[in-house]
Amino acid sequence: MSSTTAPNTDPSARPGGPLRDPAFLRLWSATTASGMATWALPFILGLAVLDGSLTAVGLGVVLALRTAGFLVAVPVGGLLADRYSRRAVVLWSGLAAAAATPVIVLGLGSSTALMAAAAVVVGAGQGACRPAFQALTAEVVAEEDRQQANAALTFSTRVSTLLAPGLTALLALVAGLWVLLLGTAALWLVAALAPARGAGAPPARARAPFHVEFADGLAEARRHPWFLAGLGALTVVIATGYSATGVLLPLAGRDHYGSEAVLAGALTAYTAGALLGAVLVSRWRPRARGWVALAGLGLYALAPLSLVAPVGPVVVMAAYAVVGVGIELFNVPWFTAVQREVAPDKLARVSSLDFLFSYGLAPVGLAFIGPAAAAWGSGPVLVACALACVAAPALAALAPGARAFSTPRPAPAPHQAADRAAQPAAG
Structure with missing residues (x-):
């Protein structure tokens, strides 16, 4: 099944723009939570190196495998989000990251291998939800409001980048590292559960093999x-x-x-x-x-x-x-x-x-x-x-359509243009 339903672009459906739309605010909360969880984890693990719970080599391995999980899951997440509900992909990827984070806690100070395995799952959850969030934004937000919505989403990402290190360091003074790690698990739960459903149920269609659908994405x-x-x-x-x-x-x-x-x-x-x-x-x-x-x-x-x-x-x-x-x-x-x-x-x-x-x-x-x-x-x-x-x-900037980030439309054939010109007279 594919989420092909076009979003509602009627301006009256979302008065006041996306910032007053409850569905978008729920989506914004989810992306903000995932961004904070993503940016906080490296700093928490860095503090673990400082207190001796994790070696510098172990930190590098854990973060490298989290990145590997992200890169593997991004294309898979894109395929799944086009085949199934985008909301469902966000839900399951967020739940996977939330469930794997406590395993990092269990491995802290005892098993770097366990931490690394859990980090792969966290990275996969992060990677799978990225394209799903992008597509879900197009379903939730009317076309004329999307630039403002995307600006709000990137604004929250930058705020997370700015605040995550300082907040992590301050919280570390009053809470243990395991509490901070469990806090990132809670953020992933928010990311998984907060978004509203997109624009309607996707229509049923025949499913092609994954490699065929990936090739379709490349063709698009x-x-x-x-x-x-x-x-x-x-x-x-x-x-x-x-x-x-x-x-x-x-x-x-x-x-x-x-x-x-x-x-x-x-x-x-x-x-x-x-x-x-x-x-x-x-x-x-x-x-x-x-x-x-x-x-x-x-x-x-x-x-x-x-x-x-x-x-x-x-x-x-x-x-x-x-x-x-x-x-x-x-x-x-x-x-x-x-x-x-x-x-x-x-x-x-x-x-x-x-x-x-x-x-x-x-x-x-x-x-x-x-x-x-x-x-x-x-x-x-x-x-x-x-x-x-x-x-x-x-x-x-020299590419066709680069001036306005718009795909050039093919010109109609001469007989099609003549038919269109004749339609008003015929009516």
Whole structure:
């Protein structure tokens, strides 16, 4: 069964926009809870390393296997969310993550292997719910309200990113690590149970094998040239600009400024800029929204450029704040366009490709940028990353439909145009 029912796009059905719609607020609560659980777990396990409950090697294994579970589950979750109810996929993936988290508690301090096995399940739950949440948003929110809804969703994600480390550290002062881990399990329960049902029951249809349905999703993605070009640009920017932040920003802070404060300040400025960007794009509707979004993505070049030379901590933080604004100028119109342009019964599969390639290839960049900097020096590598962050979105802007993130419609055949022209006269 496939969730192909079109969402209700009657503006009167949701007066006041998505922020006053109970169904969207339930969805927003679920995505916020899943985001907080996702971001809190690494910090809790990091505290476990500090108190001796977990080794640094064990931490790396647990987090790596959680990522592996995520990457495997993303395409599977997309297939299931297009075959069955999106709400059901969110429910079961959230319940799986909630059930596996206490197993991490059981393994803490006694069995890294048990923790790693549970982390795979947690990562799988996280990965499976991502494309389902994207598709469920299109079912719950009317088309004209989706940009504002996506801005609200990404805003909550950024707030979670900003608050999760500090809240985790504060709670650790008054509660044990096992209490904090069980708290993330409770957040996964909220993510599983909070969302409302989507737009009606999916109609029954014959089921094809998984590999055939996955190929159908690829074919749908190829039908939208702007999507393939934009996804390629996003993948390049994450694999270069994001990797520069993850690997070379700490080194630049140490070598240029002799302090770790630049690292913390830059990441905080990035999140603050992203929050500002989410607010800005929630209402802004530029005519060339695709080009504006790709230009925002290209601003990521400022991140590696600010690290090439000791330009001052304030300049670095300002650059990262602009990068944060730019990434949301891309993210919100991008998600909105995918929900608008992609066939509803293939939306989760196409969204899974988005997450799989953009986030799945990020570890490749992280793995290569350190050795590259050691071989050729940080400066040339940072300049190369900046050029890639500019060139990839610029090339993507040349793709058909990139100007407005809209798939060009084929022109009707001459005889079809004549028939349409004759219809009013015949009536």
